[in-house]
Amino acid sequence: MRCEVVAIGTELLLGVIVDSNSSWIGEQLALAGIDSLYQTKVGDNFQRMEAVIRQALERSDAVICCGGLGPTQDDITRDVIAKVMGVPLVRDATIADEIRRRFEVRGRTMSLNNLRQADIPEGASAIPEMPGTAPGLVCPIGDKVIYAVPGVPSEMKEMVAGTVLPDLRRRMGASAVIRSRTLRTWGVSESGVDEMLTERMAELDRLGNPTIAFNASGIEGIKVRVTAKCDDEETAQRILVAEEKILRAILGEAVFGIDGESMELVVLNALRGRGLSIAVAESVSGGILASRLSAIDTAMATFKGAIIQPDRDPVQPPDLSPEARSLRDAKAVQRHFGADVGLAIVAADKDEGARPGTVFITIALHDAVHADMTVLPGDRKRMREYGVISALNFLRKLL
Amino acid sequence: MRCEVVAIGTELLLGVIVDSNSSWIGEQLALAGIDSLYQTKVGDNFQRMEAVIRQALERSDAVICCGGLGPTQDDITRDVIAKVMGVPLVRDATIADEIRRRFEVRGRTMSLNNLRQADIPEGASAIPEMPGTAPGLVCPIGDKVIYAVPGVPSEMKEMVAGTVLPDLRRRMGASAVIRSRTLRTWGVSESGVDEMLTERMAELDRLGNPTIAFNASGIEGIKVRVTAKCDDEETAQRILVAEEKILRAILGEAVFGIDGESMELVVLNALRGRGLSIAVAESVSGGILASRLSAIDTAMATFKGAIIQPDRDPVQPPDLSPEARSLRDAKAVQRHFGADVGLAIVAADKDEGARPGTVFITIALHDAVHADMTVLPGDRKRMREYGVISALNFLRKLL
Numbered sequence: 001m002r003c004e005v006v007a008i009g010t011e012l013l014l015g016v017i018v019d020s021n022s023s024w025i026g027e028q029l030a031l032a033g034i035d036s037l038y039q040t041k042v043g044d045n046f047q048r049m050e051a052v053i054r055q056a057l058e059r060s061d062a063v064i065c066c067g068g069l070g071p072t073q074d075d076i077t078r079d080v081i082a083k084v085m086g087v088p089l090v091r092d093a094t095i096a097d098e099i100r101r102r103f104e105v106r107g108r109t110m111s112l113n114n115l116r117q118a119d120i121p122e123g124a125s126a127i128p129e130m131p132g133t134a135p136g137l138v139c140p141i142g143d144k145v146i147y148a149v150p151g152v153p154s155e156m157k158e159m160v161a162g163t164v165l166p167d168l169r170r171r172m173g174a175s176a177v178i179r180s181r182t183l184r185t186w187g188v189s190e191s192g193v194d195e196m197l198t199e200r201m202a203e204l205d206r207l208g209n210p211t212i213a214f215n216a217s218g219i220e221g222i223k224v225r226v227t228a229k230c231d232d233e234e235t236a237q238r239i240l241v242a243e244e245k246i247l248r249a250i251l252g253e254a255v256f257g258i259d260g261e262s263m264e265l266v267v268l269n270a271l272r273g274r275g276l277s278i279a280v281a282e283s284v285s286g287g288i289l290a291s292r293l294s295a296i297d298t299a300m301a302t303f304k305g306a307i308i309q310p311d312r313d314p315v316q317p318p319d320l321s322p323e324a325r326s327l328r329d330a331k332a333v334q335r336h337f338g339a340d341v342g343l344a345i346v347a348a349d350k351d352e353g354a355r356p357g358t359v360f361i362t363i364a365l366h367d368a369v370h371a372d373m374t375v376l377p378g379d380r381k382r383m384r385e386y387g388v389i390s391a392l393n394f395l396r397k398l399l
Numbered sequence: 400m401r402c403e404v405v406a407i408g409t410e411l412l413l414g415v416i417v418d419s420n421s422s423w424i425g426e427q428l429a430l431a432g433i434d435s436l437y438q439t440k441v442g443d444n445f446q447r448m449e450a451v452i453r454q455a456l457e458r459s460d461a462v463i464c465c466g467g468l469g470p471t472q473d474d475i476t477r478d479v480i481a482k483v484m485g486v487p488l489v490r491d492a493t494i495a496d497e498i499r500r501r502f503e504v505r506g507r508t509m510s511l512n513n514l515r516q517a518d519i520p521e522g523a524s525a526i527p528e529m530p531g532t533a534p535g536l537v538c539p540i541g542d543k544v545i546y547a548v549p550g551v552p553s554e555m556k557e558m559v560a561g562t563v564l565p566d567l568r569r570r571m572g573a574s575a576v577i578r579s580r581t582l583r584t585w586g587v588s589e590s591g592v593d594e595m596l597t598e599r600m601a602e603l604d605r606l607g608n609p610t611i612a613f614n615a616s617g618i619e620g621i622k623v624r625v626t627a628k629c630d631d632e633e634t635a636q637r638i639l640v641a642e643e644k645i646l647r648a649i650l651g652e653a654v655f656g657i658d659g660e661s662m663e664l665v666v667l668n669a670l671r672g673r674g675l676s677i678a679v680a681e682s683v684s685g686g687i688l689a690s691r692l693s694a695i696d697t698a699m700a701t702f703k704g705a706i707i708q709p710d711r712d713p714v715q716p717p718d719l720s721p722e723a724r725s726l727r728d729a730k731a732v733q734r735h736f737g738a739d740v741g742l743a744i745v746a747a748d749k750d751e752g753a754r755p756g757t758v759f760i761t762i763a764l765h766d767a768v769h770a771d772m773t774v775l776p777g778d779r780k781r782m783r784e785y786g787v788i789s790a791l792n793f794l795r796k797l798l
Contacts, residue, residue: 294685
């Protein structure tokens with residue numbers, strides 16, 4: 001089974017937007033055991049889009065077109081696919097109603113050209129997922145198929161995961177099962193993980209299944225991915241479970257989670273499991289930790305709140321060391337929000353003699369106090385983000 | 400003059416690496432007035448690489464191949480280009496010496512396969528820039544040309560800027576200058592912007608220069624990009640300035656910034672310009688606004704601080720309406736941080752009778768109070784992010 005990706009949009013060719021959609025789709029296809037041998041970017045031009053889609057359909061069994069489904073005049077993916085299918089566009093009343101409804105719900109007036117999005121090639125069907133106002137399409141051509149999804153990454157992902165991949169799998173029929181599991185680590189460098197895993201990877205090279213790959217993903221840590229290719233689901237899962245156990249024994253407490261588990265999710269779960277609440281004080285990270293915790297704990301049942309403010313007067317010389325300021329702030333938010341845990345991140349300033357990027361973390365847990373210090377990459381953006389993850393990792397290990 | 404980009408590497412198709420190289424090259428080509436109508440990703444496979452490069456060379460005047468120049472067995476770009484040129488590979492003694500020297504300088508032993516990098520198609524020449532150990536190539540074919548550059552972004556950029564672009568410009572003869580400017584808008588839908596600009600776009604279609612394109616960029620708003628193609632820099636800038644004036648007259652206060660100016664930057668600049676400080680109260684957005692403001696105002700000179708906490712007791716029925724809670728919170732942070740402006744974002748809860756996604760914004764500016772209400776997309780993630788931008792936009796319009 002082969003499936004190509006065609007990313008549509010002049011802004012992609014001009015470098016205004018980096019085409020990360022094709023990469024994401026390529027990864028999903030690979031995990032599903034589908035080959036993606038070519039991926040093409042083309043501008044919003046009828047003739048060139050038509051040529052690219054025709055060629056992709058010739059070389060492969062399926063084509064995923066990404067972008068060009070908006071309501072404006074340069075959004076012509078629907079029209080081009082209809083031409084390739086050799087059918088007219090017809091207005092789909094159900095989609096039109098749905099688009100009208102979306103605008104009503106938000107209390108906004110719909111301009112008439114939005115209804116262009118309800119014009120679909122005869123014989124095509126709409127993808128049920130529709131997080132935005134652009135409907136995605138499934139367009140069968142003989143025994144092949146063209147899918148059209150929007151260029152907005154969140155909408156694209158929902159449609160590909162919800163409809164495109166299941167449909168491709170169905171078309172592929174009984175096939176090999178490829179399953180993977182990612183162990184997420186923090187606190188060990190990429191080459192450190194490489195060294196720890198050298199022996200096990202050599203063993204797996206001999207065995208052939210599963211395989212291991214790892215990549216550094218910035219503030220998401222080093223990801224170690226195990227992939228098993230088997231005839232059935234059960235065997236694949238058994239292999240993954242066994243390999244996870246082996247890798248956890250090698251990597252130890254560097255492993256903080258699995259697959260989509262972020263550091264903040266893991267920490268919030270650990271707090272919930274112990275019936276503990278948390279409040280945080282941020283200065284250098286300026287709200288990043290709070291926004292991450294509140295994204296998951298939307299009811300703010302475990303994460304009680306945060307105070308964001310400079311930890312020292314920017315003009316006066318500091319009356320306390322950065323360690324002492326982080327202790328003061330951790331106790332202050334613990335008290336203010338009546339939380340079990342108070343956590344503070346404080347960066348040493350240039351005039352305080354510490355190496356650039358030095359961050360002090362204090363965790364007040366009931367009456368106990370735990371302090372940590374770490375030196376982070378120098379630029380401020382990375383220091384803010386790494387500081388937040390380091391603080392969460394420190395709390396994770398304490399719990 | 401047309402130039403295609405071919406990005407080579409199976410890991411690009413598998414989504415292990417996002418192909419940002421093509422985007423960067425596309426941008427450079429556009430700025431040099433060279434059209435790049437197609438960009439293709441292909442794996443490390445001889446037949447498929449050959450087919451893609453031949454097709455690119457047929458459709459365009461020049462092809463830039465990115466990747467596959469390393470010393471390992473799967474690095475076959477040199478071999479494929481030689482096949483397309485119909486010539487053998489010959490070992491270039493100068494390049495071989497240079498590669499040996501590189502290893503010596505770094506005190507590392509060179510394995511023999513590194514010398515494969517000195518095998519170049521007969522008639523090709525090495526690109527003088529060589530920041531790594533992989534030489535880049537200029538390979539003329541009749542009146543067309545194939546360039547080969549490494550996939551490592553820093554090496555690729557040095558070669559493209561230093562040799563490829565100047566060579567393309569020389570081949571093109573007297574060249575055009577392409578310059579663009581992006582107007583950023585908030586508060587009008589994509590189709591709304593489309594309708595407002597229909598007449599002007601039709602006029603420009605007749606004139607031919609400049610051109611306008613726009614795209615919806617989620618929480619970055621709708622971007623309207625003006626592109627001018629001229630013989631010289633001065634004319635291009637004059638056209639952009641004139642067109643910006645015309646578009647601002649049409650789009651009015653929906654335009655909040657130009658090019659890289661984010662909403663928070665524009666708002667912080669407006670506050671600074673008036674000597675005003677700000678403090679914020681966040682509940683539903685849980686720290687997103689604070690993290691954005693603190694990312695820019697790192698000294699926290701204008702952004703004094705934030706309090707993040709639930710705006711109501713999650714168990715008790717609320718004693719105040721959401722409007723009243725947002726007023727209370729705005730005044731509270733204004734007072735607590737001693738700021739000129741207090742801003743609060745409050746979401747109505749399900750049991751309060753408002754439409755889902757309804758957000759109340761209050762801005763306390765000294766003794767005056769301004770309130771706004773907006774209905775946002777239902778899912779929580781988007782509600783949080785759109786709530787923040789809506790609040791900033793409300794403040795921008797007030798200032």
